[in-house]
Amino acid sequence: MTLPGVALLLTGLLFYLAGTVGLLRFPDVYSRLHAITKADNVGLGLLCLGIALLSSSWGIAALLALVWLLAIGAATVGCHLIARHSLLERQRGRRE
Numbered sequence: 001m002t003l004p005g006v007a008l009l010l011t012g013l014l015f016y017l018a019g020t021v022g023l024l025r026f027p028d029v030y031s032r033l034h035a036i037t038k039a040d041n042v043g044l045g046l047l048c049l050g051i052a053l054l055s056s057s058w059g060i061a062a063l064l065a066l067v068w069l070l071a072i073g074a075a076t077v078g079c080h081l082i083a084r085h086s087l088l089e090r091q092r093g094r095r096e
Helices: 003-025 029-055 058-095
Strands: none
């Protein structure tokens, strides 16, 4: 095991922990979405980079990069849909 790979794994786990704490502690939907999407995307990137360093294989590193890019895209779309739904629900509540 290499020290930089392990350090990246631990740092990625800390980002996940920070995102989870933000999800549980922040007051509204938008703050929670910001915390969870930013922290989890960076956390996943650090985890993928750490695993790629530990694996010493270009094929595995390429697959991990693809996983990270797909997760960023999915998180972006999911975050947008949740925020839009929340905004529409807030606007409906004001009309009634």
